[in-house]
Structures are given as structure tokens and as C-alpha cells.
Amino acid sequence: MSMRKNIVIVGGGPAGTIAANLLAKKLKKEEASITVIDKTGKHVYEPGLLYVTLGDQDPKGIVKDEKDILNKKVRLIVNEATKIDTKKKMVEVKSGDRLNYDYLIIATGARLCPEEVPGLKEGAYHFYTIEEAIRLKKALGNFEKGKIVIGVGGVPYKCPPAPAEITCFLDYKLRKRKIRERVDIHYLSPLPRVFPIESIDPIVKEIFDKEEIKYTTFFNVESVDPVRKEVHSLEGETIGYDLLILIPPHRGSKVIEDSGLGDRGGWVPTDRYTLKVKGYDDVYSIGDATDLPISKSGAAAHYEAKVVANNIASEIKGIESHDKYNGKVICMCDTGNKAIYLNFDYDHPPKPGHPRWIYRLLKLAFNKLYWHTVAKARFL
Amino acid sequence: MGEEPKVDRLIDARNTFCPGPLMELIRAIREAKVGEIIGVLSSDTGSKRDIPLWVSKAGHKLIGIYEKAGYAEIVVQKMK
Numbered sequence: 001m002s003m004r005k006n007i008v009i010v011g012g013g014p015a016g017t018i019a020a021n022l023l024a025k026k027l028k029k030e031e032a033s034i035t036v037i038d039k040t041g042k043h044v045y046e047p048g049l050l051y052v053t054l055g056d057q058d059p060k061g062i063v064k065d066e067k068d069i070l071n072k073k074v075r076l077i078v079n080e081a082t083k084i085d086t087k088k089k090m091v092e093v094k095s096g097d098r099l100n101y102d103y104l105i106i107a108t109g110a111r112l113c114p115e116e117v118p119g120l121k122e123g124a125y126h127f128y129t130i131e132e133a134i135r136l137k138k139a140l141g142n143f144e145k146g147k148i149v150i151g152v153g154g155v156p157y158k159c160p161p162a163p164a165e166i167t168c169f170l171d172y173k174l175r176k177r178k179i180r181e182r183v184d185i186h187y188l189s190p191l192p193r194v195f196p197i198e199s200i201d202p203i204v205k206e207i208f209d210k211e212e213i214k215y216t217t218f219f220n221v222e223s224v225d226p227v228r229k230e231v232h233s234l235e236g237e238t239i240g241y242d243l244l245i246l247i248p249p250h251r252g253s254k255v256i257e258d259s260g261l262g263d264r265g266g267w268v269p270t271d272r273y274t275l276k277v278k279g280y281d282d283v284y285s286i287g288d289a290t291d292l293p294i295s296k297s298g299a300a301a302h303y304e305a306k307v308v309a310n311n312i313a314s315e316i317k318g319i320e321s322h323d324k325y326n327g328k329v330i331c332m333c334d335t336g337n338k339a340i341y342l343n344f345d346y347d348h349p350p351k352p353g354h355p356r357w358i359y360r361l362l363k364l365a366f367n368k369l370y371w372h373t374v375a376k377a378r379f380l
Numbered sequence: 381m382g383e384e385p386k387v388d389r390l391i392d393a394r395n396t397f398c399p400g401p402l403m404e405l406i407r408a409i410r411e412a413k414v415g416e417i418i419g420v421l422s423s424d425t426g427s428k429r430d431i432p433l434w435v436s437k438a439g440h441k442l443i444g445i446y447e448k449a450g451y452a453e454i455v456v457q458k459m460k
């Protein structure tokens with residue numbers, strides 16, 4: 001009987017790709033076969049979407065073929081995973097093929113569900129896909145005067161600071177265009193403050209007040225009326241708009257829901273330290289797919305992938321390893337000409353710090369370096 | 381504050397800072413059926429102020445805040 005283990009990774013976003021590349025570095029061919037199943041075969045660097053919308057980022061620069069990023073030892077199957085059967089230890093893809101696994105890593109990410117908020121699809125723009133980022137860029141380019149309202153259509157959503165980030169960045173761009181005095185910017189926050197992290201909130205609020213960005217707190221969007229151009233909250237408020245930017249509600253991936261592996265939102269119940277799917281010893285979940293109450297972000301995905309790759313590789317080699325994910329997240333929030341740097345984990349709350357241009361420079365550099373470092377699991 | 385009620389869903393948001401316990405509660409309330417009871421574990425002292433504020437504004441019911449060792453369990457019922 002072959003001792004070679006089958007590792008199957010569902011999803012080729014940052015989480016699945018980093019895990020696959022790390023495993024390929026740690027394990028010899030005779031120790032394991034590593035397979036990534038990805039629906040599109042295209043890898044999108046999603047933090048770049050903000051720069052497609054408001055910067056000069058060419059959309060082509062934030063997408064690469066997954067096969068070019070994956071280590072040569074990793075097999076890529078471009079197909080949609082349609083069923084995960086944890087009893088038979090098998091993943092089925094749309095073409096009908098079945099793959100058996102000894103270890104499964106669920107890295108299926110989040111799915112945008114604009115249809116969950118009535119009127120959102122017709123009435124609002126967003127920047128969470130390349131197509132929508134381009135559509136919003138055009139709309140903003142044609143916008144000369146009126147009221148721009150920015151918010152989120154539901155929780156959770158990828159990158160919790162993103163709505164505040166695009167608000168500050170948009171203010172900066174409109175000032176550069178010298179039309180800011182003709183435009184009202186109104187920010188809607190689901191929380192009692194403008195920024196998700198309480199200790200950072202005064203810093204962002206200072207920017208909002210200085211730049212005359214209006215805001216309404218405790219505004220959780222219930223519906224959009226695209227004819228009257230109004231957005232309604234479940235707290236009972238109504239706000240009018242000329243241009244609405246609303247991040248659509250997210251759910252877990254369809255294959256998770258179809259396989260009965262998710263909670264009510266389709267998120268995979270995951271142990272916050274071991275990253276094992278609750279109730280399983282051979283199934284892990286990383287990245288946006290999990291139900292963990294942490295930022296759905298590439299940084300979390302990256303640190304989680306390291307823990308899981310290390311533990312699986314050690315187990316295959318017969319070495320004892322009990323690496324734990326410590327909740328680490330790094331975030332650089334771009335305000336247009338500066339950025340706020342945040343670094344925290346389960347045991348260390350984020351430290352408040354003012355925006356600095358150097359952090360923005362680092363963020364812009366990382367946007368380019370991602371492809372050559374993190375995605376390829378180099379220098380990790 | 382009497383005996384602790386049985387919750388339909390418990391969210392462990394201890395030691396997490398972003399998006400934070402209130403955002404986790406809002407998510408659970410959105411997903412819950414009317415009448416269901418949600419418990420949130422939070423080690424963030426701000427939650428004891430923020431969560432009751434939101435619950436009252438959104439028209440739900442705060443059942444209670446139960447102090448534990450180093451965290452609180454905040455229990456909310458979805459009312460509409």
C-alpha cells in the first residue's frame with residue numbers, strides 16, 4: 001500500500017494557493033500529491049480592486065493565471081467543486097470526476113449575494129469584483145455634483161475597513177479633481193462608530209470631521225429604492241442618494257451549503273486555533289470560508305495557511321507539530337495620500353496610530369510584491 | 381440577574397477586535413428567526429455599552445449581561 005497522501009485543496013484564492021505552495025515546499029513527491037481545485041483558474045489580488053476603482057491600476061495587473069503561481073508539484077484542476085463528502089473523504093467536481101483525499105483544506109472563500117438586499121443590484125455600485133470596480137470607476141468619473149452615499153449591505157463582508165477606506169480615498173480624489181465642494185459624501189456605518197476597531201475610531205473620525213465627510217451610525221441596510229434613490233435601514237432610517245456604493249452581503253461558497261458543511265450563512269465552523277473543521281481531524285478550513293469572528297482578509301488567510309501547511313506536512317512526516325493560529329491580521333488602510341497600519345492578534349489588540357505616507361508606500365509596494373512573495377510562498 | 385436563559389445560538393467573539401462582537405451579533409440576528417435567542421461572548425468591555433445601545437435602536441430585546449471570568453455573555457432575543 002502506498003504511503004503517499006492525497007491533499008486536496010478546494011479554492012485557489014490566497015488561502016488555498018499559499019497553503020498549496022507551502023505544502024509543495026515542505027513535502028517530497030513520494031510523500032504527498034497536492035491538488036488545488038479552482039472554479040476559474042484565475043487568481044485575483046482583491047486589495048487591488050480599490051486601485052482599479054480610484055487609482056490608475058490596470059485591471060489586468062491584478063489577475064494572473066493560477067497555474068503560473070502554483071508550484072510545479074501542485075496539480076491544478078480548473079473545475080467547480082460541487083460536493084464535499086466527508087464520510088467518503090471525496091470531493092466531486094462539476095464534470096463528474098471525484099477526488100479522494102487523506103487531508104482536505106477548504107479555502108472556498110466568500111460569495112457575493114447582492115440579491116439578498118432588495119433593490120441593491122439595481123440601485124447600487126460596488127467594487128468587490130473587477131467588472132463592478134470598472135463600472136464604479138466610470139460612474140465616479142462622470143459624477144460632477146450631488147450626494148455619494150457609502151455603506152455595507154450586510155455583515156460579515158471582506159475587509160472590514162474597506163468602506164471607510166474608500167470613503168477617505170474618494171474624498172482625496174474629489175479634492176484633487178477640485179469638485180469636492182459640489183459633492184456631499186455620506187458614510188453609513190452598521191456600528192455605533194465609523195471604524196470597526198474602537199481604538200482606531202477617533203483617528204478615522206478626525207479625518208471625517210476635518211474633510212467634512214458626513215456619517216450616520218447604526219445604519220444596517222435593509223433595502224434600496226432605486227427609483228426614489230433612497231436607502232433604508234433596519235433601524236428605521238431613510239437616506240437619499242445620487243450615487244450609492246454598497247458592498248453586497250456575503251455568504252459562504254455554494255459547495256459548502258450544498259454539502260451541508262456550513263452554518264446559516266454558509267460559513268464553515270472552524271476551531272480558532274487548530275483551524276480544523278469542528279468535528280473532523282482531516283479537514284481544515286482557512287481564509288474567508290471560515291466562521292471565525294476575525295477579519296475576512298488576505299492577511300488572515302496567509303497566516304492561517306502557514307499553520308495548516310505546517311501541521312499537515314509534519315503529520316505526514318511523522319513529526320509532532322501543534323502549531324496554532326494566533327489570530328494574526330495585518331491591515332494597511334489607504335486614506336488616499338497616507339495609510340493607517342494595523343497589526344493585531346487574539347492576545348494583542350491593535351495599537352492606535354495616525355496615518356503615515358510611509359505605510360501607504362509599503363502598501364503600494366506590497367500590491368506589486370504579492371505575486372512574487374506571499375502568493376508563491378517565498379520568504380514566509 | 382436570575383437564571384441564565386438557554387440560547388439558540390452562541391457566538392464566541394472573545395479576543396477578537398475586527399469586525400468585533402457587535403458585528404458578529406448583527407450577523408447572527410440577521411440570520412435568526414424571530415423569537416430566537418442569541419448569546420455573544422465578548423472580552424471587549426465596550427460591548428457591554430455598544431450591544432445594548434444597538435439592540436434598543438434596532439427594536440430587539442436585551443435579555444441580560446452575565447459576567448464571567450474575563451468576559452461577559454450578552455444575551456439578546458430577535459423581536460422582529
